[in-house]
Amino acid sequence: MKKKVAIGLLGSTLDKGFGNKRWERWRPSVSVCQQPDLLINRFELLYQSRSEKIMQVLVDDIQQISPQTQIIPQAMQFENPWDFEEVYEKLYQFAITYPFKPEEEDYLFHITTGTHVAQICFFLLTESHHFPGRLLQTSPAKDICGTYTIIDLDLSCYDRIAARFRQELKNDISFLKSGIDTANPQFNLLIEQIEKVALKTTEPILLTGPTGAGKSLLANRIYQLKKQKQLLEGNFIEVNCATLKGDQAMSSLFGHKKGAFTGAVSERPGLLRSAHQGILFLDEIGELKLDEQAMLLRAIEEKRFMPLGSDSDVSSDFQLICGTNRDLGKKVQRGEFREDLFARINLWHFDLPGLKERPQDIEPNIRYELKKYEEKTGIHLSFNQEAWQDFLNFALSPQAFWKANFRDLNAAVTRMGTLANGGRITKTDVAEEKKRLLLSWQEKSDQHGLKLLQQILPEDEIVQLDLFDQLTLEQILQVCVHYSSLSKAGRKLFSISRSRKKSINDADRLKKYLEKYGITWDDILLLKGVAGTHIF
């Protein structure tokens, strides 16, 4: 039989008792040693020095009713027994220094005495096994000895509670993944982190990643998850900043007063106010103009802003989620995006990988698209076996760029589903679809022969440039790849004007020109390997 050791705090109220009357009152620490079927061999009683007197009486009384119990008073000083941090810290110190011998002794941690804070700390330390034993709860009953319960947190009923939490976490993660059983470790880790952040914070979240990677969908799912958990009451307001043009941009976002400008016939609350207590999703945030950026920064920092034509602030409290497929850091360098706003929205930054970086997830996503197609059209869609292998092989091959990511996958399945007879996709359907996909990827890349530019800037940045700039840049890059340094390339490119200049600064001129497009000489060095050119 292992020795039974009780460890508990002296209760300055419940354990108090002087004079003969004390024997008529239930005192929890006494009752621990009064249970007929529970022999306590040792009782470690933690007490505060101001309770010294209560302690003396208690030790004598316990000695009297249970002579076999050895009582060890342990002084423990709490400045403030209601201060969670302090109590936890001191009990934790006790836990890690006490010479527990669980093979020889059976520990019972008495939780009936002490402040609620102390009781919670006892619970936490026992649950984390810093207190290697079970909880002991005593309670008053008709009989002066009262009763007791031993609570083993490792027992299955408590395990079930823990399992319920684990299941809930799994459900949340699966919800964020739209129920798609993805296997890419990087993506899964990302979603786990997003789940935690989504439930714990109302700070801004930045979602980046290539077009079609699922930013908009994820923003919406975060909202749904928070809504399910009753973490917010308002709406999900989604705005694509690229569509906010000119004067309308300010008024769409921040609202206006009646008569603020010609055409402002009635008051408009603006999207920020519509998102009050909810989520504002600003997609393509990189497209927001500098004036709106300044207003937005104030709106998220102070939760206040001024509608157009108004002379007083209004307030709105929302969580901001931003999406972009552009490199905001580069936009900051170019002076197109406010650094302070970037810092503010960049607190939680999640970069969603493209489909090509998630080869393990292509198969479950095709299945998901099939299911979605069926839900939408009511037609059960499937591949015959050969067709399935063909499509999968193609989808995973280096040929398949999946430039628009899930959008491409979704389009491919929709097209095959529409063309397939009787909801059965055949080898021929797949062959046709392969051609269509390859053509669509090629069309974008081959336009105007922008070979080098395409390797250096993402497609969606290129299309933001005038054709004039696209062509000029491509030609300049064609020259740069032949030179081993900025100055050598600069000397070639500026050979006429340099002779007229007092000081020579070709390298700097070229560097500045490239910087305008967020291109560095390092980017060009990488191109050289690809271009396989003759270097001067």
Ligand SMILES: Nc1ncnc2c1ncn2[C@@H]1O[C@H](COP(=O)(O)OP(=O)(O)O)[C@@H](O)[C@H]1O
């Ligand atoms: N993880 C995903 N799995 C499958 N389909 C997805 C996933 N994420 C997004 N989609 C689908 O792909 C399309 C593009 O997603 P979207 O969120 O609009 O991308 P983004 O905002 O990054 O451009 C939508 O039809 C969406 O339903």
Ligand SMILES: [Mg+2]
């Ligand atoms: Mg989007």
